[in-house]
Amino acid sequence: MNTGFSLIASCYDGFNCAGYRKYLAFFKAVLEKYSDIRVKEVLDLGCGTGELTKLLMDEGYDVAAVDGSEEMLSVAAAKCGDGVLFTCQDMRDFELYGTVQATVCSFDCLNYLLKAEDLRRCFSLVNNYTEKGGLFVFDVNTPYRYKKVFADNAYVYEDEGRMLVWQNSFNEKSGLCDFYLTLFSEGKDGAYERRDTVQRQKRHALSRIRALLKECGFEVTAVYGDTDLGALAEDSEKAYFVAKSVSGRAQG
Numbered sequence: 001m002n003t004g005f006s007l008i009a010s011c012y013d014g015f016n017c018a019g020y021r022k023y024l025a026f027f028k029a030v031l032e033k034y035s036d037i038r039v040k041e042v043l044d045l046g047c048g049t050g051e052l053t054k055l056l057m058d059e060g061y062d063v064a065a066v067d068g069s070e071e072m073l074s075v076a077a078a079k080c081g082d083g084v085l086f087t088c089q090d091m092r093d094f095e096l097y098g099t100v101q102a103t104v105c106s107f108d109c110l111n112y113l114l115k116a117e118d119l120r121r122c123f124s125l126v127n128n129y130t131e132k133g134g135l136f137v138f139d140v141n142t143p144y145r146y147k148k149v150f151a152d153n154a155y156v157y158e159d160e161g162r163m164l165v166w167q168n169s170f171n172e173k174s175g176l177c178d179f180y181l182t183l184f185s186e187g188k189d190g191a192y193e194r195r196d197t198v199q200r201q202k203r204h205a206l207s208r209i210r211a212l213l214k215e216c217g218f219e220v221t222a223v224y225g226d227t228d229l230g231a232l233a234e235d236s237e238k239a240y241f242v243a244k245s246v247s248g249r250a251q252g
């Protein structure tokens, strides 16, 4: 499927300054604090290039990882080898071989699901594969971030032989945010090739996410504003959800 990531898969890690170690620490802290069950098997949903996947694997978890982009998955697979089962599937329609005790979905993957119905399908599947008492941990971009940070701003990232230009266009009324991405890459002859792609995200109201989680068998245990377990504030750019499966599978 085309998730809008084919073009940037090879440069995603180079331009990404996300704090995966902090995310791992957050994940472990909330498991410790809220999980009713011991966690061994973890689903990394929307695993991308596998930065967090690899940390989870190195931490000793048995990880299954799902993403809709073949290109992102091939970068991830090169990092993790046979240690992780990667499958190319849609977050709205995936299958696992068995159940997990926790699922993580990092760095605004769920904002790529554009309709409430898409979130519902995804949450319902996560609950279906999560053992009762296990956790679903994810972050989403807040309405504040779309309005005040992304807005119609542009960003430029540059490294050896490559430049990525990212222009946002946010529609306040529809809540849709388009990222116009242009990648310039230097060829052997020194000439630069230009390629373009568009990604689309949706601003989901946090209250809507809460309601959908509940509908799909989760209880919202906590919502943080940061991976250091800081409180969610008016100007938090991300909301970190911790939801517990109350109607998931019996432990197997």
Ligand SMILES: C[S@@+](CC[C@H](N)C(=O)[O-])C[C@H]1O[C@@H](n2cnc3c(N)ncnc32)[C@H](O)[C@@H]1O
Pocket: 003, 005, 045, 046, 047, 048, 049, 050, 051, 052, 066, 067, 068, 069, 072, 089, 090, 091, 092, 105, 106, 107, 108, 109, 112, 113
């Ligand atoms: C911003 S990246 C985050 C990747 C990774 N979780 C991380 O922390 O770096 C979003 C990922 O979601 C994937 N994605 C977007 N829509 C998807 C869908 N409907 N089904 C599966 N994967 C999807 C993209 O391919 C991309 O790898």
